[in-house]
Each structure stands twice: as structure tokens, then as C-alpha cells.
Amino acid sequence: MSQRPSYAVGTGLFIVLGFAALGYLATQTTSVANTSRGPSYTVEAHFANIGQLKERAPVKVAGVRVGQVRSITLEPGKETADVKLAIDQRYGQIPDDSVATIFTSGLLGDQYVGIQYGSSKKVLADGGTLALTRPAQQLEEMLGKFFGAGGAADNLAGSYRVKARFSNIGALSVGAPVKMAGVAIGSVQTVKADPVKLDAEVTLAIDKKYSQIPDDSAAAVFTSGLIGTQYVAIQPGGSPDMLKDGDELVLTQSAMQIEDLIGKFLVSGSSSSSGDKKDADGGKH
Amino acid sequence: MSVPMSRDNIVLRSLAQIGECGLFLLRMLAAVPRSLRHYRETLRQIWFVGAMSLIIIMVCGLFVGMVLGLQLYDVLSIFGGTSATGTVVAIAIYRELGPVVTALLFAGRAGTSVTAEIGLMRATDQIAAMEMMAVDPVAYVAVPRFIAGVIAMPLLSCVFCALGIFGGHLVGVTWLGIDNGTFWSNMTATVEVVKDVINGVLWKSVVFGTVVSLIAVFQGYTTPPTSEGVAYATTRTVVASSIAILALDFVLTAFLM
Numbered sequence: 001m002s003q004r005p006s007y008a009v010g011t012g013l014f015i016v017l018g019f020a021a022l023g024y025l026a027t028q029t030t031s032v033a034n035t036s037r038g039p040s041y042t043v044e045a046h047f048a049n050i051g052q053l054k055e056r057a058p059v060k061v062a063g064v065r066v067g068q069v070r071s072i073t074l075e076p077g078k079e080t081a082d083v084k085l086a087i088d089q090r091y092g093q094i095p096d097d098s099v100a101t102i103f104t105s106g107l108l109g110d111q112y113v114g115i116q117y118g119s120s121k122k123v124l125a126d127g128g129t130l131a132l133t134r135p136a137q138q139l140e141e142m143l144g145k146f147f148g149a150g151g152a153a154d155n156l157a158g159s160y161r162v163k164a165r166f167s168n169i170g171a172l173s174v175g176a177p178v179k180m181a182g183v184a185i186g187s188v189q190t191v192k193a194d195p196v197k198l199d200a201e202v203t204l205a206i207d208k209k210y211s212q213i214p215d216d217s218a219a220a221v222f223t224s225g226l227i228g229t230q231y232v233a234i235q236p237g238g239s240p241d242m243l244k245d246g247d248e249l250v251l252t253q254s255a256m257q258i259e260d261l262i263g264k265f266l267v268s269g270s271s272s273s274s275g276d277k278k279d280a281d282g283g284k285h
Numbered sequence: 286m287s288v289p290m291s292r293d294n295i296v297l298r299s300l301a302q303i304g305e306c307g308l309f310l311l312r313m314l315a316a317v318p319r320s321l322r323h324y325r326e327t328l329r330q331i332w333f334v335g336a337m338s339l340i341i342i343m344v345c346g347l348f349v350g351m352v353l354g355l356q357l358y359d360v361l362s363i364f365g366g367t368s369a370t371g372t373v374v375a376i377a378i379y380r381e382l383g384p385v386v387t388a389l390l391f392a393g394r395a396g397t398s399v400t401a402e403i404g405l406m407r408a409t410d411q412i413a414a415m416e417m418m419a420v421d422p423v424a425y426v427a428v429p430r431f432i433a434g435v436i437a438m439p440l441l442s443c444v445f446c447a448l449g450i451f452g453g454h455l456v457g458v459t460w461l462g463i464d465n466g467t468f469w470s471n472m473t474a475t476v477e478v479v480k481d482v483i484n485g486v487l488w489k490s491v492v493f494g495t496v497v498s499l500i501a502v503f504q505g506y507t508t509p510p511t512s513e514g515v516a517y518a519t520t521r522t523v524v525a526s527s528i529a530i531l532a533l534d535f536v537l538t539a540f541l542m
Contacts, residue, residue: 005325007332014336018440021447026482029375029450033473057474110474 031056039089040067041126045100046080051111051136053102058112059085060103066091069113085113085130095120096128102136111136160211161189162204163248164219164232169200170255172221172230178204179222180234185210188232204232206243214239220253230255309503313428319421320428327429334395334430334498335437339444341394342387346445349382350374350452358461367461371468372475374453379476380485383446385534388493391438392526396501399430400522403505404515412506427506431498438494442486484541492537497526 027033047053050072059067067087074081087094097118104111115130124130166172169191178186186206194201204219216237223230237251320327357370403426406412415422457463476482501522508518 005329007329007336010336011328011332014331014339014437015440017339018335018437018443021440021443022482022487024447025379025443025450025486026478029469029472030476030478030482031473032478033469110471 040086041089041092042070043085043087043094043124043126043128043130045083045085045113045130045133047083047100047102047133047135048080049102049135050081050083051102051104053083053111053113053136057110059087059115060112061091061094061115061117063114066115083113092123094124096122096124097132098124098130099132099134100130101134104136160206160208160245162206162243162246164202164204164252165194165197165248166200166202166219166221166252166254168221168254168257169202170221170223170230170257172202172232172255176229177231178206178234179231180210180213180236185234202232204249211242213243215241215243215247216251217243217249218251218253219249221255223256305507306499306503309427309506310499312423313431313499313502316421316424316428317432320424320432323425323429326425327432330429330433331437334391334399334433335440338391338394338437338441341390342441342445343448345386345390346383346448347452347455349386349445350378350449350454351456353377353382353449354453354456354461358457358463367457367463368467368471370457370463371453371472374457375450375472375476376481378446378449378453379481380538381534383449383486384442384489384493385530387442387445387490388438388497388530389527391434391441391494392497392501392523392530395434395437396497396522396526397519399434399498399501400505400508400519401515403427403430403502404508404518407506407508408510408512408515410510423506427502431502434498434501435491435494438497439487439490442490442493446486488541489534489537492533493530496529496533500526500529 053069055069055072057069058065067085070084070086072081072083094115095118097120099116101114102111103114172188172191174188174191176188177184186204189203189205191200191202213234214237216239218235220233221230222233353374354370357373358367361367361369412422415425454468458465458468504518504522508514
């Protein structure tokens, strides 16, 4: 090799720079950056509802990241999701009565698992299970708890046609699904305004195979997600008698109007609304 | 061969160009083993089309990232979602802007000069001279420039993306005051290696690099040997590359999604 051409060093620099940029993009700005390195141990937790939790979502204690979600599985025949958490070895002092909760960062943020320490002296071992969990909060449930589920009620007949009256159906339309425990069991058949009672009368057509619905179940108009479509949710009651064709669901909960909610929210500090709240709580139980 | 100026058979002419271009690609691929002897020439071309394009790529990447940060902050603040600025900047740059803008700049900066260089070699009979000296001009002139383009384009694209993220960070965090930790953690929570970086940046830019280099080398190699012909070929390189990049971008996005 007599002399190195002048451009060779520059070309080498350029190639190194290009690959360095690629390495930076791939490792520092993507979910790879969230992958924990170093030793970790696995802890299991069972959640009734994981919401939008994803694999590799962070696990936090006091807001500080201590590990990540390794896998999310649903065993056939079981109703709870098995979530495996990989926790960094150096945070190995988690009491075995700690509570795992699924939180959302901000209103629209990603979900993560938060662990609140218990008081037990025993430490959770590798492969152990967090027995105490709190599922992801669904917006409707939260709002429902917060404002209480009021109810009007009616019964009507039909060959597995059930009626429900709502003071407000929001944007519910004919053909919208009827769900129980999140699973569609029928659809909305008619929606009409009652000229005398001045409310909305909704006929629900429910599949015959779901004939074991207690007749004190409640119907509520829910929204899928923040801006999704609306559907009727059936919340089973405890009565020994089952719904028959033509029955009317007595307990109903109208669609939540965001304006109403915000209005209630804003005035809930004032004395006039404390009565409202009591009513709401009474209505729920 | 004079510059074809007739407008009546534009469809046929375009088809003929595409066909010749495809045949030329096969010719170059066949000449790749022979051109390995000229690896130094390939290296020099990487320097010329790659390293010399770095400045323009870096400056453009920085400004694209900055303007994205500014616009997204403005729009997202309506919804109170400014914390998503980093995520959206990263995804927009990785999936679309990085490879596409880099390829357009690459066609303008490197493609035109390759076309003009080879076209002038043709016009001044250097290529004919090589043939007389039993040097295969495809292996010595065309293939090194083609390979250099295919190699340089993904690297340039990565540099563009990195500078774009930096620009978005500069405006979003340093200037507009988004929280630094939120910016990065939202980005790392959403951006995927395979979907965004490998499929988005790498594959797209490899394809764009191949297409732009092929068009540039082909236009130069087949240019009419006149000064008017060289000018015409240079223009066509930019026009054809831009159309090919944007059309292929849609097709690739549909396939890689």
C-alpha cells in the first residue's frame, strides 16, 4: 500500500457515522431502550382486567421503574389474565403482601403496573405471585362509581325481547350491541321516544341462549373508550328469577353526557351537590 | 440519436425507458463480480455521493425535526397532549419523512451529479475509449456508482432521522418546555424497532437508494452525447426519481405495515 487515498478516511468516517446513527435510533429511541438489562426475577400477578396493558410496559414502585411486563396470557377457562412481571434483581425486597395495580399515565397515556408495598416481613421470591391486585380502571366504571348509577325501570314483554327505559340514550342507535361482561349477547332492536313519559324506550333483542339473566339486572348505556360508539351493557343482578320475553329492565343507567359530568364535577364542592351525591350512593347499593 | 422531442408517443417512450432501465439493471448486476476489482472506485464513490451529501442531509434533518416539533406542539396543545410530541415526531420521521426526504435530497444532490458525470463521459467519448482499451465501462463506471448509492442512502437516512429527533427535542424540550423525561419515555414506549426503524427507515431507504442510483446511472449512461442531452438527462433523473420515490413509498408502506 503506497499511499492511502485522501477520501478513504472520510468515507470510513461517513460509514461509521451512519451506523452509529442507526444504532442510536434502534436502541435509544425505541422500546428496546425499555428492555431491562441485567438479572431479573419473575413475579406473577392475576388481573381481572388488564385494560390496554402491553408487554414491555414498565413496572413501577413509587413512580420509579423497577422492571417490565414480560408476558400477558389468558388461560382458557380462567377469567383472569396472568401477567408475568420481570423485576430487576436489585429491587428484590418486595413484601409478599404488596398490591399490584394497573395505572394509566395521564388521561391518554400508556398503562403500567404500579406496586404498592405491603407490611409483611416476608419477601416475594422468584416465581411468586402477587395475590392482591387491582384491575385497570375502565372509564365508565370510574364515572359510574363517581356519580352513582341512577335508575329508572320498566318491564315489557316479548319473546326474548326485553325493554328498558332510559332518560337519555346519548347516541345509541338501532343495531348497537347489547353486552354482558363485555361480550355481545344481542342488539338494540328499536329506539323510540315515549310521548307520555317523555323518556326513551329501547327494545333489546337478546339471544335465546343467554336466558339465565336475573330479572333485577341493570341496563346501562356505555361508550367504548373515550370517543367510541355506544352500547347497552347488562349488569347481572342476584335475583333467582330470570328475565322472560317481554320483561322490562327496571334498573337502567342513562348515557353519560360529558357536559353533565363536567357540570357535576365542577359544582360537586358546593353544598347543593352533596345531596346529589348521597342519592347517587344510595342508588348504587 | 437526438433528444426525442415528440409528444405523440409519450406512453410508448415511457414504457421503452422503463424496459431499457430494467435491462440495464440486469447488465449491471451481471457486471458486479467484475467490478469487485474496482472496489477503490466504489469507495471513492461512497465518499462522493455519501459523505459529501452529509452536510445537506444533516441540516435538512435538523430543520425537519424542528418544524415538526413546533407544529405538533401547537396542535397537540389543543388536546392537552403535548407529551406525545416526541412520539409523533419519531414515528413521522422514521416511517415517512426520514427515508422520503433523504431520498429526494439524495436524488437532487448525488443523483444529478452522477448523471451529469457519466453523461459527460459519454459526450466526450471517454466511455468509447474505455471500450477500446477493453475496460468494461459498466463494471468500471456504472456499477461502483450504483453500489455506492445503495450503500450510502440508508446511512444518510439514519443520520437524517437522528438529527430530526435531535431537532424535535431541541424545539420541544429546550424551547417549548416539554418535560425531558416525558419526551423520551413516551417515545421509547411507543416506537418499535422492527416496525419503525427496520421496516421504516432501513428497508425503505435501501429501496429508494437502489431506485435513485439506478435511474441516475441509467440516465447518464444512455444520454445523447450532446450538451443538450446531458442537461435533459439530468432533469429527467430528478423528475423520474421523485416520482419513483413517492410512488414506491406508498407501495412499500402498504406492504410493510
